[in-house]
Amino acid sequence: MAKSSGKPQRPKAIQPKGFRDYFGDEVRARRAMLDRITNVYEAYGFDPLETSAVETVEALGKFLPDVDRPNAGVFAWQDEDEAWMALRYDLTAPLARVFAQYRNDLPTPYRRYAVGPVWRNEKPGPGRFRQFYQCDADTVGAPGMAADAEISAMLIDVLEAAGIERGDYIVRINNRKVLNGVMEVVGLLDPNDPDAHAAQRGIVLRAIDKLDRLGIAGVRALLGAGRKDESGDFTDGAGLSADAADLIIGFMEARGNDAAATIATLAGLVEGSETGRSGVQELEEIGTLVSAMGYGADQFVIDPSVVRGLGYYTGPVYEAELTFDVLDEKGRKRQFGSVAGGGRYDDLVKRFTGQAVPATGVSIGVDRLLAATAALRAGQNTASGPVVVTVMDRARMADYQAMVAELRNAGIRAEVYLGNPKNFGNQLKYADARQSPVAVIEGSDEQARGVVQIKDLALGARLAANITTNEDWKAQPAQMEIKRADLVSEVRKMIARAG
Template sequence: MAKNKAAKPRRPRAETPRGFRDYFGAEVTNRAEMLSRVTAVYHAHGFDPLESSAVETVEALGKFLPDVDRPNEGVFAWEDDDEGWLALRYDLTAPLARVYAQHRRDLPNPYRRYAVGPVWRNEKPGPGRFRQFYQCDADTVGAASVAADAEICGMLGEALEAAGIARADYLIRVNNRKVLNGVMEVAGVLDPADPERDAARRGIVMRAIDKLDRLGLDGVRALLGAGRKDESGDFTEGAQLGEAQADVILGFMDARAEDGAGTCARLRELVGGSATGLEGVQELETIAEMLAASGAGHVVIDPSVVRGLGYYTGPVFEAELTFEILDEKGRKRQFGSVAGGGRYDDLVTRFTGEKVPATGVSIGVDRLLAALAAKGRAEAAPAGPVVVTVMDRDRMAEYQAMAAELRAAGIRAEVFLGGGNMGKQLKYADARACPVAVIEGGDEKARGVVQIKDLALGARLAANIETREDWQAQPAQMEIARGDLVAEVRAMLARAGG
């Protein structure tokens, strides 16, 4: 009879959860450099940085996400024994409302801030659609004038250009939720006397409009009606509008004319006698005038822009990149949206009971980095550190001192801490894109010299080098006095462009 053997402990799988990813050296560095240029624009406009908690109470975050059919209504949430329900932030705007409400007596009014960081959404992942991603926001809290909205739009254009997007390659599209609300009044899905009635249907309508670029008019019409089944077989419930009601909404989406004045004239007709709708049209006209006067980048009035989040109350805007790329199937398409935002006058009011106007914009950092790569404007992979090789293990302290001397002079440097022969050390240097290697064996030590190697040329030969003699036979290697190490390494880096 076979003996029962104790089951071996199950090893965890080394894989990221679906919808998440890891970021490595050059990606992290490129992101930081791009964000430094964007936030410099925000800083120049007088905005201050803010870092808020990644975790908020579910009550503070509110229920504003468009993908409400996901668990916990689109957020990653859990119940804490002491704090109740907590969640990872789904954007950087909802936390700002909490921060301002909590610290408003200590903050200037208006309060202008920018923030950068990861956010999390419990959405259905797909190609290029992750459940954790980075955002870069700029917001003004406490300014009711549409001049604040116009400033945000103009500043967004400056930020895109600072990041490396040419003015001819982007378009900032502006609309107003008040106009859409006026159209919904006409369509019979918004009663100003009872705004809570039909709120769920209006949410479906807004999400349908927001998917125009992806689904086309037929897909939007299906979502305005009975619903739509996607290619995977998943069914999305529609707003259950009648044909006449859907026609009103689709007419609103198709109201863009040759210029802003023509678009606003059409919108005035569509909103009829709705006071809210007419107020929204007037705000659009004012924003267009201000942006034209400031010489802002390409800005158009576009009724198809609604933004999916439920907290917007006035002007909304979206930055679209207009150049073409090839999709996964090799078809040409425009790159699409990389940023969006708008006015959210009721978000802080949830905490204070007082009217607190606010407006802001959020850049999708990963999307913008992908756009820069598609245009060939991504930063080149940064060079690695100078590597001090280890010839004699018992002299490790001296090698560490050598690397410290280089770092004190402002040169990035490290000592090779792995085991193995010179070939392995060179393969490591090649993998790190190290520009220069430093060698000091016993012979060099006795003579007061070191060898320095230009690896830009030698990297491609590293795989075939096994001995110190092979190394020294290669070109671009110099023997220098030990006292000249910093100066000679600096000169070699300069020649290599580092």
């Protein structure tokens, strides 16, 4: 056995698996995105709500689709009083607890939005993290389809406010009641014994939810005996007969050329099921209401393939999909995919109160939406660093701080270089690393003449790549001498010129 050296072991500077760190521009981009989303929520009359990151396991319930992970997909631990607690896996389950706890003090319907990180104890992968941000809006206490239509319309407005243009997205709407009607027809759902065949129904739901990734053939395999993936892992199927699988596939492919054709096909598939018939009527009503608000077929569509993975949805479900192409990790073109989803969950509050409370809402994956807008902006100049005032004489730090104060008071982000000023080149390298648009330079000669030099760093980089002659440099100087009194106005012009 090797002997211990007795020296304390240094911890490894590495984040836990499935988590990541976010730096300056990433944090600012998220903050700006959240502002755009919540401005739309506010315009629709929703109020903010903040809840703790920790809930009791009992309050969270067991609704995650990834049931093969420990603790049903949540990060949980036992407190000193032996009560089990967990990090929230979404923002909806805490809302149900809040409404049940404060229902006598809250207005009904209660309209709230919430923003914050959530945690999933799931297997991490490329682009799949165990912590991510959500931005939700929900209406609790409104039973009619007008609430669902409003959520769908608001989702469209959020996408456009985020910078996704019409034609690059579609909001897809379905109803779990229609799927439940299909389940009744194939014998997987008994209205008198809703717990019967629950495991099979779960497999069917997860299979349908994987349509975009697996295609019809892959889903059909999961509806039947099961499927082996590329790695050789085998996933058990629902064990449906060929006829039952055909009916499920028919439901998934029921989308027609327009909403009326889709509704007609769905009505035929659920014939004999009262639940299914009710779901079809609700879909038709939502489509009518969203259209009445001025939204068209290029913005939303009735799509039976949308089922949503979480188990608490009881009626309409919706999903926002981005339709433009991006390159995957292997350089292949694919559509960007879903960035938001939600639906009606009329039984979630009932777990606490024993009384049915209608509720519906949407959750936006902020990190996914940020990745989408970054893909659309690829190649554009997104520099957003501060103006850097360089230090030519350490004894004149007060003068440099005065410059920075002037710039900040004028609303311009600015800082003094606080590192070792001996090497001026390192100061400019620092400014480049900070994505600074402008560097300010004032040595003793400039001070004596009442001037400063300002250097357009963004333009300088562009000119260096495209200009080869001295005449070209003179035509578009990246550095200029200005009067000290004109510092703020000239820096503002240079920032504007840099875009």
